[in-house]
Amino acid sequence: MLNSAPPPPRKATAEFDVAVIGAGVVGCAVFRALTLAGLSVILLERSADILDGASKGNSAILHTGFDAPPGSREVQMMQAGRRRYLAERALFGLPVLQTDAVLVAWSQEEAARLPAIIDKAHQNGVTDVRPIELDVLRHRMPTLASSPIAALSVPGEHIIDPWSSPLAYVLQAMAHGGVVQRLFDVDTAERLGGVWRLSAGTRAVDAGIVINCAGNYGDHVEALSRPSPFAIRPRKGQFVVFDKTAQRHVPTILLPVPTARTKGVVVCPTIFGNVLVGPTAEDQDDRGVATVERSTLKHLIDEAARMVPALADEPVNAIYAGLRPASDQKDYIIEAIPGRHWVTVAGIRSTGLTAALGIADHVTELVEEHFLPLRPLQDLIWPSLPNLAEHLPRDHERPGRGDIVCLCELVTRDEIVAALAGPLPAGNLGGLKRRTRAMMGRCQGFNCLAAVCEMAQDKLLEAPPLPGGTSLDV
Ligand SMILES: Cc1cc2nc3c(=O)[nH]c(=O)nc-3n(C[C@H](O)[C@H](O)[C@H](O)COP(=O)(O)OP(=O)(O)OC[C@H]3O[C@@H](n4cnc5c(N)ncnc54)[C@H](O)[C@@H]3O)c2cc1C
Incomplete structure (x- = not known):
């Protein structure tokens, strides 16, 4: 049936220069970067709070990019994001736990893959990844099981606070006039007179440019503006969290030899004083619910105890699962659609916490190149976040x-x-x-x-x- 209602009035100018859809770590970083670039920006999030999607459940590793596909957009964004995080974190009072990592081969077959990992790291500019003698490894991690065949040292892989950092980005943007609307589930995007009208039920926001940062719903949001050229299929990762008493056994990040599909099961400290084991990599259709399964959790605990036997006696505090926004494309999808005044940021699957600030800078460049001149702000305000890290005063x-x-x-x-x-x-x-x-x-x-x-x-x-x-x- 034809809708006989009159069209909404055409507007020559929008209420906001930019609307960012999705307040995961990526949307929070993009919101900040565009606000600091002098634009008026609104961040729209369907949940009652920021970080309620993929960004609520990750491993919180600040990656070096040593094992990312060389030449990919992902490695570029990760390395740019990491650099910026390390340069700016102190201004926000954000912590970093400088753990470094060891990558351990437990079989001859895994050991045979280490030279290729070193090669890849060096291609990615991470030239300090190198073999480590087994006695040095044991000195660094005396609690490790006695059966490693070979290992690499991976300096620079660190742990951060996965939640305070994106919150800091949002607070800084708000201090400079950025606006946040929560419980705003964008269900329609219409282009009216050169302006986007984004609606959530009866509420609407007008903006000149839209940035789609909708994580596991990226293709759904894309389809509001055009047939989506990509599909998202979440990849679940289950985790086990050991009690604080376990952290004395795990002074560094213990990485497995990765496969083509996943980085594998990692044992690592958390910034909150615990030890984390996980994640799994399980494709699923459900975009909203991440269940945990008893048999998988038992497998994770057994794996942790196989590598670090003392963990067998440590109590488990918590279990959780996160959903990576994986797409049907190999690399991150970040593109501007000039005729539509739309930027797509999608498929930021396993490394978005590290890459967020790099992605945000790249999106800002795309906006300047295709849509609007920027007027970067001077005299920035740096909100200071309360410390939640266990190793710093609380x-x-x-x-x-x-x-x-x-x-x-x-x-x-x-x-x-x-x-x-x-x-x-x-x-x-x-x-x-x-x-x-x-x-x-x-x-x-x-x-x-x-x-x-x-x-x-x-x-x-x-x-x-x-x-x-x-x-x-x-
Ligand atoms: C198991 C696991 C382990 C990981 N480990 C690491 C790690 O160690 N280091 C690292 O760097 N990265 C890691 N990651 C990756 C990182 O967590 C993700 O890349 C990142 O969280 C993706 O963020 P995002 O903002 O793209 O998506 P999300 O966090 O999902 O944000 C998207 C937001 O959009 C909102 N939204 C969706 N549709 C709409 C709509 N129509 N209207 C309004 N809002 C909408 C959602 O509610 C959500 O809040 C891991 C991820 C997982 C799951």
């Missing part, structure tokens, strides 16, 4: 701090109050957890959930789950 150590609400992770009442206030308060319990570490520890919120909910009551955009409802996801 709020609970501050003289005169009030009560501690989450006893497992030592989260103070003041930290929770602060996370529920400010320019971008937590929008849901997951967001509160990512801003404070509350509910992330041994009891997984069993002891503090009621107190946290009482504090958060009426402040969140999304109601906490009812008692007996589903467990919190990370």
